[in-house]
Amino acid sequence: MAPDETPETRADPSPGDVVFIKDLLVRGIIGIQDWERKKKQDILVNVSIETDTRPAGATDDFSQALDYRRLAKDVIALCETGRPYLVEKLADDIARTALARQGARRATVRVEKPGALRFARSSGVEITRTPADYS
Numbered sequence: 001m002a003p004d005e006t007p008e009t010r011a012d013p014s015p016g017d018v019v020f021i022k023d024l025l026v027r028g029i030i031g032i033q034d035w036e037r038k039k040k041q042d043i044l045v046n047v048s049i050e051t052d053t054r055p056a057g058a059t060d061d062f063s064q065a066l067d068y069r070r071l072a073k074d075v076i077a078l079c080e081t082g083r084p085y086l087v088e089k090l091a092d093d094i095a096r097t098a099l100a101r102q103g104a105r106r107a108t109v110r111v112e113k114p115g116a117l118r119f120a121r122s123s124g125v126e127i128t129r130t131p132a133d134y135s
Contacts (some may be wrong), residue, residue, distance in 0.1 A: 017053040019066045022046055026079035030090060030113065042114050043079050043090070044122065047071065049098050050106040066101050087111045087125045095129040106130050 024047075027040040049066060056065035074097050084090045091111040098107040112124030 016050055018048050018050055019053065019068055020046070020048040021068055021072050021075070024072060024075060026076050028079040028081075029083040030079075030085070030087065031116075032085050037083075041116075044110075044112040044114055044124070045075055045079065045094065046110040047075065047094060047098055048108045049101065049104045051101075051103040052105075066103060071098060071101060087113060088127070091125050091127045092129070095127060096134055099129060099131050099134065104131070 024045040026043045026045060028043050029037060029040055030043060031037065031041070049071075051066050053065070056062070075094055078090065078093050078097065082090060082093060084093070091109045094109045094111065095107045098104060098109065106128060107130075108126065108128045110124060110126040112122040114122045117123045
């Protein structure tokens, strides 16, 4: 939800509930350098999906919930098999996958390459997408 938004002023009045995966560490091929195309490296992924959790919260019914375990498995598969050159591409692929989930309204994805830059703990990209970005 934007800082000046409230559930009452939003175009969609449902709350800005967020389901997230934090600091998913995966190894995969990513990068433009020759050595990066040959050697797997750490990829750190964070995904936040805006959705309405009220149905799951009210019923305690898993079928009403966004399955973050399945999402994590799909993200791991993308990282391990995708072999993109750019973190931007991987982040976009993850956002597309996240938004395919039932009830997903907005996804924010952060993809980092820890240790990619000397003297920096990490570098990467963070994107936010909606289903409209892929229609």
